[in-house]
């Protein structure tokens with residue numbers, strides 16, 4: 001099959017043949033020999049259809065990401081392993097939510113951050129917010145070696161000095177593509193660099209390139225510990241709070257359910273569990289909130305940031321399995337919001353003007369959301385996207401989305417951090 005025929009088929013199935021030529025052009029780079037990538041793209045489009053996203057509301061940058069980046073960052077590009085992609089500040093809203101919850105005022109609680117990633121940026125952010133808490137970060141991919149090249153790109157290597165994962169200093173599309181265009185060569189380059197650096201270790205920790213051995217240990221304090229392992233694989237004390245973010249998007253529903261049983265066993269009575277996903281600066285956040293009551297895990301809310309109504313990233317639809325119930329649940333709520341014409345008119349008026357002002361994924365002359373302004377770097381773009389989410393909240397569109405859900409028969413509220421929360 002030709003890639004163009006494949007794209008036409010998807011366009012017809014999911015967008016009534018309305019995708020723009022430039023979006024379809026981006027998809028032409030899809031590798032037809034990567035079943036996992038094609039399935040991912042189709043799943044993404046299926047979720048978009050469930051969420052009632054018309055072709056004009058899918059940013060051109062999403063086409064670029066699907067066309068070129070997915071083959072490199074999906075587990076299929078990493079020998080089936082879940083890549084520890086993470087970013088500082090990613091859980092800023094989640095930390096704030098905890099602070100404003102009944103737990104936020106309490107001292108000396110304990111918390112498990114499972115699938116914390118490496119470097120454990122988000123766990124470290126949380127430690128700053130809760131200095132009296134004892135926090136445990138757990139992840140199966142905590143590395144034995146961490147190697148930075150002279151550009152600040154880094155790789156994690158296992159006990160056999162094999163590269164497990166690498167990431168650009170700033171994870172933009174171009175920077176990823178530079179490292180991933182020949183991923184075998186990049187892995188080898190980092191393995192060679194490790195050998196060199198072990199023979200000539202840099203003494204100054206600010207110098208590049210450099211190596212760190214058992215790098216996780218340097219983060220540990222009497223209040224912060226790390227363990228290598230996964231859900232169901234580590235022994236820990238009963239916890240007040242468990243956070244599991246950007247992990248379940250990689251697993252199927254039966255794993256999710258088994259994980260819930262394990263989380264329930266690990267939580268103290270009254271404890272709270274947050275499971276969800278998001279991206280830079282807590283954009284595209286969506287998560288379920290559970291409490292342990294009378295020995296049972298009860299789902300109390302499902303919350304999301306209002307930018308999920310028109311996201312610029314892809315986390316909103318990111319799932320490796322068709323039966324991912326969290327994405328489906330998000331799409332159910334987004335579709336209700338998107339079906340409300342009065343809300344959408346107000347949303348577009350405000351948000352499209354913001355996109356134009358910041359020159360990020362603004363509408364083109366045919367009314368399609370575009371990409372970032374020319375030569376805009378990733379930090380500027382994501383800074384702008386975070387600003388736009390704050391703008392949506394400040395304008396009250398998050399509260400109006402709550403009203404829409406309430407009018408549609410659900411019970412919703414604006415939660416403590418301005419997320420739209422459906423209550424159970």
Ligand SMILES: C[S@@+](CC[C@H](N)C(=O)[O-])C[C@H]1O[C@@H](n2cnc3c(N)ncnc32)[C@H](O)[C@@H]1O
Nearest residue numbers: 082084085086115116117141230231245246247
């Ligand atoms: C995308 S990263 C998320 C890191 C961090 N929580 C964040 O939100 O930025 C996903 C992490 O899940 C970890 N992981 C994979 N399988 C796991 C499992 N069975 N249990 C716990 N974590 C797992 C991976 O090693 C990886 O570091």
